[in-house]
Amino acid sequence: MKVKVSRKAHFNAAHRLYRKEWDDTKNYAIFGKCNNPNYHGHNYELIVSVTGEIDQETGFVVDMKILKDLIRSKIEDALDHKNLNVEVPEFKSLIPTAENIAIVIYNKLRPHVDSNKELEVVLYETPRNFVTYKG
Numbered sequence: 776m777k778v779k780v781s782r783k784a785h786f787n788a789a790h791r792l793y794r795k796e797w798d799d800t801k802n803y804a805i806f807g808k809c810n811n812p813n814y815h816g817h818n819y820e821l822i823v824s825v826t827g828e829i830d831q832e833t834g835f836v837v838d839m840k841i842l843k844d845l846i847r848s849k850i851e852d853a854l855d856h857k858n859l860n861v862e863v864p865e866f867k868s869l870i871p872t873a874e875n876i877a878i879v880i881y882n883k884l885r886p887h888v889d890s891n892k893e894l895e896v897v898l899y900e901t902p903r904n905f906v907t908y909k910g
């Protein structure tokens with residue numbers, strides 16, 4: 776019997792979406808306000824879910840305290856109050872869209888979650904825009 780366990784988290788970060796191969800007109804046409812050369816911030820809401828069998832001794836799929844500490848150390852410490860383009864190595868050559876941020880978050884967490892459990896990352900860039908990545 777598999778159960779999905781979820782933990783919510785939050786971080787603020789700045790970004791700019793652009794491709795250096797494209798001129799300003801095309802960058803603005805594709806990325807709109809997120810192309811602002813001076814960067815801008817988003818209040819990202821994150822939901823990390825782990826799905827798996829319940830441990831018969833603890834009754835847990837995953838210890839929430841461990842999951843909470845993992846999200847803090849691997850994600851919040853790395854991304855919160857950062858300029859993603861400038862300060863986060865993963866985005867040196869990767870456009871920091873919500874899609875790519877979700878994949879980076881997944882890849883940071885995956886090695887620390889039991890391999891027999893499924894990991895899912897849901898990332899809200901705005902209250903109405905969100906993406907989901909499950910590996």
Ligand code: NI
Pocket residue numbers: 790808809815816817
């Ligand atoms: Ni943006």
